[in-house]
Amino acid sequence: MYSDVQYETTEGVATITIDRPSVANAFRAKTVSELNDALGRVRDDDEIYALVLTGAEGAFCAGGDITEMPDWKEQGKEAYSAFLESVQDVVRTLRSMSKPSAAAVSGPAVGAGCDFALACDLRVAGPDAVFREGFVRVGLVPGDGGAWLLPRLIGESKAKEYLLTGKDIPADEARELGLLVEISDKPLGRAQELASEIRDLPATAVQGTKRLDPEVSFDEHCKQAIEHQWDCVTDPEHDEAVAAMRESREPDFDRDYS
Structure with a gap:
């Protein structure tokens, strides 16, 4: 039922995959709408006990797809606010829903893509994973919750370093900072194992x-x-x-x- 997202369930565990590999799973408005719909299904389905969020073919999510974005100055603040709120809703639902979530991260998790991963309860990364709050590098503030989430996960001082410079957090550094459960050569499989372990508890x-x-x-x-x-x-x-x-x-x- 989706074009930009895959939604699968296996024995009480849902897996949502951002599926735009030609652009490293960067999102457009349609992607965000489908993500919010899929997350709502997880939230509301009493037969789903845990969620895994991932990206297709070696990338998690490279943030917004600039080739698919309109001229926001032309569209106006109201239209831009509505779009940004829809992106924020992905983060908001991941945090607020009662179903626990695990992000399986390979390759880049950039901008809002980084925030989607940070909003999950657990994170498993491949050795090639890179987290980046790179908003300042393109003249933006972290608009999707990252400047709220990251200090709570790794401490304010270290978080400010990454937020204000936009520099990368590679997988081994992310593990040392406590962002990751572990680094795995098969992050999706390991995240699904963790989700299944949680599913089997009361x-x-x-x-x-x-x-x-x-x-x-x-x-x-x-x-x-x-x-x-x-x-x-x-x-x-x-x-x-x-x-x-x-x-x-x-x-x-x-x-x-x-």
Whole structure:
């Protein structure tokens, strides 16, 4: 149903692939619209438990495709704001939805493409992966959340270095900074393995853990934890997980994967 994006599900794990390899998976308006639609499907499908986001044929996403962009000065601020908000919605949905996500990054993840990867909960990269908040190099500010996300992931001082210079973060450096779970020769396969590991855990606990907000005060965080913990206590998967632990066996959750 998409032209710029592939959407697949396998036993409760969705994989969304940005599929414009001729331009290193740089996006146009249609790509962003399809990404938002696919992410909405993941968010709303109770039979999907985890997401993998990746790009086709050796690239993650090289940012916006300048050959497909209109003259924004001619289009006006309102039109530009609407487009930029749609790009931001990709980041917003990845962060706000309860389903955990893993980015499988090969090659360039640049500009908004970098922000798509940063918005995922986990990142696995190939040895050729490069992350770049390169907005300043083309006379722009990070418009898609990167200047908010990166300091929270690696610390403000180091993040400012990359944000203000636009220089590359190669895979080995990204691992040292804590951006990556690991470097793998097969990042997509490894990200799908991680997503499957998470899928096989009690879903209410996983989704509640993701919903716990580290940006609120400690007291508010603890109040949120009580509400999410009660949802877990009253969840049949909690009962089954405890029973399995007591009986030294693997839990058997009652699920019908799509």
